[in-house]
Amino acid sequence: MIAQLRARLIEALKELGIEPDYIQLDRPRQASHGDLATNVPLVCARQAGKPPLTIAEELKAHLSLDSEIIPRVEVAAPGFLNFFLADDYFRRHLLTILEQGKDYGKSAIGEGQRALVEFVSANPTGPLTVGHGRGAILGDTVSNILSWNGYQVDREYYYNDAGRQMRLLGQSVWARYSQSIDPNAPFPEDGYQGDYITEISQSLPPSFNPPAPSPDETNPYEDPIIVGMASGYAEEAIFEDIKNTLRTIGIAFDHYFNERSLYQSDALNEVVSALEKKGFVYRKDGATWLKATALDRPEDRVLIKSSGEPTYRLPDIAYHADKLERGYDLVVDIFGADHQDTYPDVLAGVQGLGYDTGNIRVLIHQFVTLTRGGQQVKMSTRKATFVTLEELIAEVGRDVVRYFFIMRGMDSHLQFDLDLARKTSDENPVYYLQYAHARMVNIGKRAEAFGYQLEPDSAPLQLLALPEARTLMHLLWWFPEVVQQVHGSLEPQTMANFLQELATAYHRYYTVARVVTDDRELSTARLVITEACRRTLANGLAILGITAPERM
Template sequence: MEKIKIESARLLAKAVEKTAGGGMMPDIELLFEIPREEKFGELSNTVALSLARHAGKSPKVLAEEIVKHLTGLLEGSPVKMRIEKVTVEGAGFINFYYTQSELARVVGLIRSEGKDFGKPKGISPKKVLLEFVSANPTGPLTVAHGRQAALGGSLARILKFCGHEVWKEYYNNDEGVQIDTLGESLRFRAEELIENTKKDMPENYYRGAYLIEAAKAALGICGPARFKQMSPKDRFEWAKKAAKDAIFRGIKKDLEDFGVSFDNYYSQEELARSGKVEKTLQELRERGVVFEEEGAVWLRSTKWGDDKDRVLIKSDKTYTYLTPDIAYHHEKFNRGFDELIDILGPDHHGYIARLKASQAALGHDPKKIRVLIAQLVTLYEGGKQVRMSTRAGEFVTLREILDEVGKDTGRFFFLMRKFDAHLDFDLELAKSQTPENPVFYIQYAHARIESIKNTFGKKESDLPWQDPAILLRLDSAQELRLLRLLSQYEDTVLAAARTLEPFRLVPYLTELAGAFHKFYAEKRVVSEDADLTHARMMLVLSVQSVIRSGLELLGVSAPLKM
């Protein structure tokens, strides 16, 4: 289906040039979108709306003139027999309507391209470093981290599917004040266990029950006698390492069970030992972009669009949070990546400008850094909101979500809203097996088609996949809707990759599953009409293939039975 889109874009560009001249020609192909309603055709282009002011005409008048030229160009084009008509709709949208035979072609493409169907054509592959989750090892992963994990894991799958080389990285912030506090917290719990007493815990300590379990496990290895012999300093160092190691093991296990893996876990502690932070600071000094004031060392980040200059070294000679992060991203660029993608939590909005400014100061292109801010998740249980705080220990973990609803439902529900929108996670809906639960609805469509295939009883390879005459039997409203949706899969995947938004696949798959269920309720797939049976079998198997592909990109399984 991509070839007809490319040819349509080429002809449309010629028509625009004939109408408005080529002085401000936009990328025509990027202005194509899928109409929200089927009555408006298969593709809609907004070029007339983009050029109306430049042309000194209303968008609708300009669109009508463009379509007049386009109609003439189509007469001598090989795609003429594949496009039923081109019209002007609304305020000036140029809409393309495909013929029935063109819509039916998608069935043969799905069969011939197999697992590659939907893979966008003509994309220049990039080497991408995708950093996500990167939770401090001070407690188990929360539902907020679960959303970031689902987003990053699915985005990596989509980008790889589109041909990019993707390196997934977890930045382990395993040093600093928070880690010191964690060590003191576990030491405190260990002393309580050894002394068999309950003491008043300092307010800033981490209070979760997970630390009590970690202290028990650590003491089981160390032994009470050895612990008692330790000096206060040794106890602290022992507790800090035990706490970090125990929590990070748990984080890795939760991510593994959630279907999320990383190519590298990058340690901030190792970064500090490597001397790369000092080397980066020296490079900034040599570039003349730092200055000293009030005993602190500052970066002139306002030179690159930040709202104020940033402290790198405080007056007490310790680094700010930003400093090792500058070195880390500098090192990312030095590893040869074309694009850096960071998925961060909602408290990092103000961080984007200073991060980009710091890399510009080091000579890197800040446009190659793309930061996604994943908004918070609110979990509802029994209609009641559950609040979360790592230190207070009152939080819902990713592990609890996994235990309650499983990997598939958890991943899908975390992707049900755009990443920059707040997400309400309805636990009761997630556990239900009804059409209102979208992941159940989609997986059930896949399993139902498997059942139809078993009823049919013949090999898929025996079907006349490349017989256009038989595919023309697919002429009902329900069948044409399925064909239209199948033809939109590649554009949907491409949009998800370009916008870094896996959410794009969620409404698409939900709509495709809904269209299939409606078709199944109203049409009999296997009947005495052999040609119609073959046509409908090829259609539903194509639907199954696309559902399976889409779910795989989201990291969700496609069961054969339910």
Template sequence: MIDKLIDLIADAVKDYAGEAVLPTFSVTVPAGEDHGDFSTGVAFGLAGPLKMAPHDIASEVAVRMRAHTDLIDRIEVVKPGYINFIMGRAFWHGSLRHIAERQTDYGKSDVGRGKKVLIEFVSANPTGPIHVGHGRGAVIGDVLARVMAASGYEVTREYYINDAGNQVLSLGYSVLNEYYKTNNIKPLSNTGEYRGDYVVSISGTLASMIPPAEINEQNIKRITEFSVKSVLGDETRALPNSSIKEALRSFNITFDNWFSEKKLYDDGSVAGIIEELNKRHAVKQEEGATWFLSTLYGDEKDRVLKKQAGELTYFASDIAYHVNKYKRGYNGLINIWGADHHGYLPRIRAALTALGYDADRLIVLFVQMVRLMRGDRPVAMSKRAGEYVTLKELVDEVGTDAVRFFFLQRSHESQLVFDIDLAKKQSQENPVYYVQYAHARISSIFGYALTKGWNVDAIEQRDSYVFTSQEKRLLAQCLIYPEVIRDIVAKGEPHKLTYYLVELVGILHRYYTDTRVVGDDQDTGQRLLLMNVVKIVLKNALDLLGISAPEKM
């Protein structure tokens, strides 16, 4: 319905100034009540090209709209150059009908037009349980995936497993040494760098997988593989409750694809990439190592692909991984990375460009750090020392819905302080309950209404009903929901959805305290229909956030 208003404005602008100067503009719900039901600032965008005062332009546009306005009661041009709209009854009733008819589809669109998009996120090294910082990236990637899927994109969610190289090998040694220690065997010189309960758990189940006689350094590869599987959750005996997959599952996050780095070595992809770069004269040999000339493509310095010692770098396999993504035919690639990987992007872009791929199709969202506190005490985070708060622990303490909501209230590019004590204390008053309560409350109203003979599904909408200003405000907020979704997709900022919900729910709760919904009058039915529409929006939005919409709480 808002689209109609936008079209009307656009037509008037074209009529007045021509299509060429039509700026991108939006329609907003203004803060004050005396600024109309909806408002637009198109005139500001036209002021530059037309070299006129915004207010004069707004007047001209408004005049051209007054001709065809069966949906609009009044148009006002105000102060610096706003055009405010006071909508008519037909508009409100049409809107109500529109949302009610679309139901679970309300807010969905096809702006993606079936474009294939790959979202890679979390991708934490399988060397230990995932922690709180990963959780933040996980929710951001997950919600972005949900929102884009609802907007007509064909989304694949992928987790890249770094199961090759020194890090996982070090895990293997850590487990082996733990095994030696508990069985009083003389330890090796390579003790591995990971400590923690999970290392003990894995070593405890090692003998059930590998015959004790074969548990030694000669079989470090097998031990490593077993350890990685345990950490990931593919081998459930060792860490049934704290594996990466279990932590993500309990955090309501799923993946379509778990992509193995090791596979890229095994099938020759990594070697092939170096060969291909070599063919394109983007490689040099120096000091016994093989370098990619990334400075030719805008990076600060050249990067090593193959070390002096002969082993390939993580960078080399990462190029292969990204090339693999392109080859799988995705139009859009989105990576959610920790902000500490910021300096890594130029070299990946350089490599993709050198290999003839369009690096602009790769978008990276950098998620800033999470600093953990317990009250005023910072919590030390050291994965290697086994000293950290895992995502699973946090979710068990605070709850999936609350943690997800909390992470989604912050912009991904702001660092945030997560006070565990506060989060636990707040779990009673967490904003997420504010939102969920609204949903439960409407359900409860419906239950009560039913005892009074009002069945929401059987009520007929009466177009003669005149909405109160609060009711119009409520409807207006429901009507901008699709705009919010569109905005999130365009800017990659899923946190806007929680803010939207808090605002919507605030209007609802205020309305509820001021207005008796289920009364003795015939208008009861019309109010119930409005509640139904709010409930639809709440449900749809909470679904996109991966947060439950309870009927009771």
């Protein structure tokens, strides 16, 4: 219906000689302002050369609407049109919700299109941290959002198992192994010190049996063969741990892309050659530079150092070119805040290769702080004090972790309150939502015990006449629009906020309208709105990847 109203508004505006860019329709906060409102008269006032209120009156006069759906339209200052929908229209929509069931809210915006979502992408040097967790949940939820809007979605994990980090990992494992033989064996100054390094060193196969280095050696852990063996064993163990942790929170990847494959396929040299042919590469001081200033960036960037080692920008450019070559209609990157200033250089390089970067969406999320008792829980990636994602899941549970990571906007710093997360009361927003769902399930079971059945087609829905019922029906009707809104923004918080509002509306409705009563007709009508609400809430939780329990 919203799409039809937009079409009618565009048609009426054209009759008035106005060409709108877009028609914004919103759900007003106050019921006195209607069920839908648009500010298009304000937006088009300059183009039309008329006062907004004049445009609003003319637009109202030119609109051709179905009075059984929209019986009333009002003009409001300074230039709004407010639309009031019929109560019976909302009541009939309850039947649509129950008919569509698990598919209610899905759209076909991305039908026939393929989307690739890259997220987590942590190198296998240690367990996933709390910081990785936010990116993991955001990426998986964004993937769900795209799926609900019709896209065929692939989830991809990009990693690098070469370079200094992996070399340091191998040296750290070798050192811990050596210390099990000789406690005085040295340890690399910048080595990884978490307990997991010791655990890996203790599980090495018998074939790993290097001589313990002398404490007097300057660089005792430099043997590339032994370091390679140690890092290989460590990588396998850590990756298995990463995958297990992700499975615990319901995340599975379709592809794992190894940066090493870009080197093996000579993709990096091909990228440099292609950029050079287009005039976007030059050499200075023994290094190879991207002429980023020619691509609207503030300064040029080094692609290959004078030592011959590529900077991370070069493989990232090659990787994104590879994504586009695979034919995806939409590419989404989920990055941490440390990529804020660097990803534009990568996109500039991809654009320099001749690709259209308009279908690449980069989502940046801010850092996470754990708090307990009002105090920050300190975290460090190389010291033994860091909190792993697995530990967080074990402490507060899968659903709480998923919800807490998306209940704030991704561009906001997230304070993860462990005390709140552990509460089993309405203060905990996850508990609040899940309790609402369990309550609705329980009401349905009680109705069955009284001999009442869910009979939508014969239920006297006209009995749903309370203001609280209308508020609730309005929200249920709005759910598909929220699904489409989060497709546009790719911001899961919007869905989380809507579900909180929906749960609150039902709790308020239930306080004034008991469902199971001695009045059979009234009870069957209220059972319909309860089941419609339960289904909508369950669908919203499914988008967020959170379970909808039948009991608490």
